Amino acid sequence: MSRYSAFSLLRGAFNGQSHWKPAWRHPDPKPHYDIIIIGGGGHGLATAYYLAKVHGLRNIAVLEKGWIGGGNTGRNTTIVRSNYRQDALHNFFEFGLKLWHGLSDDLNYNVMFSPRGALTLGHSDADMVTLAQRGDAMRCDGIDAELLTRDQVAKLEPLLDMSRTARFPIEGGLIQRRGGSARHDAVAWGYARGADSLGVDIIQKCEVTGFVRDGDAIVGVETTRGRIGAGRVGICVAGHSGHVAGLAGLRLPIESQTLQAMVTEGVKPMINTVIMTQALHCYISQSDKGGIVFGGDPDNWPSYAQRGNPMIMENAVAQGLALVPALSRLRMLRTWSGVTDMSFDGSPIIGETPLPNLYLNGGWCYGGFKATPASGWTYAHTLATGKPHPLNAPFSLDRFERGATIDETGSGPMPSSR
Amino acid sequence: MMQIACPHCGSRAQQEFMYERTVDSVVPLDAPTDKAMAALFTRTNPRGPDDEIWRHTYGCRAWMVVTRHRVTHEITAVRAVGPEVLP
Structure with a gap:
């Protein structure tokens, strides 16, 4: 991948800007990946990027039903902030806000x-x-x-x-x-370009239609482009979390x-x-x-x-x-x-599911965009190690049955009243 | 916007109604813990039809079960709430 810089722009002025190349590839799916991320929005692409960059993994695919960044990443109001009262929330979002402040440099993408x-x-x-x-x-x-x-x-x-x-x-x-705002498309595209350059396969127009199971464990996904095996599978589909988890027989607090x-x-x-x-x-x-x-x-x-x-x-x-x-x-x-994806306490869910090898990132309610870097970072940690990062440990799926909900507004388990 | 056919008042604009919850999230008083937890904290959340409890809050104030498609918003049935409708 060529680096974007003022110099490359200047050099392009002398060759008719002919140096521009597609920012990511369009590969065909391989038969097996170590990690498959379902959903090519900002969160999924950020997860893939940090899996490759921070954890050194390379055999990763992001499967996207439509085109990358075409869901909620392209349908929000691009507000970035970390002004929550509760520790678990403001520490998580503050980690993200710090990443936001260096994101353009890190991704080499404005x-x-x-x-x-x-x-x-x-x-x-x-x-x-x-x-x-x-x-x-x-x-x-x-x-x-x-x-x-x-x-x-x-x-x-x-x-x-x-x-x-x-x-x-x-x-x-x-x-x-x-706090402030950012350009939503650039976030998806910047992460996609960064992940692709580290070897991640971003496969668009590839809808997951089912899961491949070995007993309880998830060992792959059925897609509109055939069966793909996987060591671990991460759901990262925002509003469609309920639908995709339903394919694995799960009912979510969403x-x-x-x-x-x-x-x-x-x-x-x-x-x-x-x-x-x-x-x-x-x-x-x-x-x-x-x-x-x-x-x-x-x-x-x-x-x-x-x-x-x-x-x-x-x-x-x-x-x-x-x-x-x-x-x-x-x-x-x-x-x-x-x-x-309105969760039942207004806070996200990032972590393990009851099914081995299947992980969930969802429940972002109306505040997912600002979380993109932190969500990707902690979900990558969870997928790479099989255990949650300290920042996303409070946001486990089992917190509802344990009575450990993180309810910033204190409005109880009713998504319709948030 | 939707028009909802209240069993008591006829077809009315959606503004008069409030969504409450899905039928499968009503917790029977004698439910065991796992069933109560599932009803309180999980939803099928289908990308298709589901049975929902709505209330004609700014009308006759009665509860009703609305069978509604989550993508098209098409309403195929509205039933007044009674012992034979809810668990």
Whole structure:
């Protein structure tokens, strides 16, 4: 693989840019791999990359039903942050945030990570107490969090409706300045290029249709391109976790829902940070192209349809306009939806399954994108060693029956109420 | 958006309804631990039809079982909840 650099670009200027080569191969599947990862999204590709880079494994395949990065990796709002209250969550996501900060250099691929700050607004005294508590919990583990007054918020985001008659009056906020956003496609492509250059086979248009078993143990997969043997198999299919695990006869603590987001036409810079709120389920940021990206609630009923619902969209936009009234003149360009794997405590699942050689990475709810590097790193560790990394040990599949759930919102085992 | 045929009120817009849970996740009071755990914390989550409990919250407030396809959202049956419908 040739390295991308300013020099190679310059040299290309003298040969008509003819030096560009495909960033990854399109190999046919081999009869057997040491490790097969089902799902070529950001998480699956990151897992393959770290398996090769950190653990030195080479005989690895990533099987993707469609095209890489075409699922939730391409259907999110690209927010990156680690501002969780609970230790297990903020330590995991902070490990990821540190990887994000060096990711473009590591991959030699510009993922356009932009640490512009992740701002959570508080709308009441109670909100501010909760935000202070969350910020303190983060700072105890060395993670940056800064409580902002009303005036500080107004200075940071001048277009917020700071009036006392606002529909959602703003009392202050909590900011994580190292948070921000990144370019979603570049994350998938950068990991794919990195993994491919280390010998990983990325096999697209290859859907897994069943598992090959030897007793209880999984020894391979049936695919639309034939049977492929495997030492270990890792499921990494986000919203379709329930479906794929079902092929192995497992029932998971996951219910799939639709989550939609939308973007307006491009305008000059007007939103400086990623704005979220403690009381509403609405998040607003501005893409590098200038579009205002909105996200809202998941559709709170099970669905595998990759299309959103107007009543949820209306709700998200109404909240956004109440916070930033200046957005009301913008026209919406596109909306999109992903199938989110809502887990029963709102936290992900990375680890072993009851079946030998079969591993699961899923349950990301509506927060999987920011986890891509940490998810890949810890899942690679789990797949390479057969044991969880200390960071993903709390996120085991058996935590529900042990009563060790990690429920950040404290809303109980109901995905439809998150 | 869906139109749901409430057994009591007729066809109504989805906004009037709330999704509760699937039928197989109702925990019978005398269920053994493993069955209760499975009902509380796991779902079949099929990429196809499933039986779901919905409530006409902003209407007659009655519960009903809706058989609905998870990809197409097509509703093939709506039954009022009664002893013969739920375990």
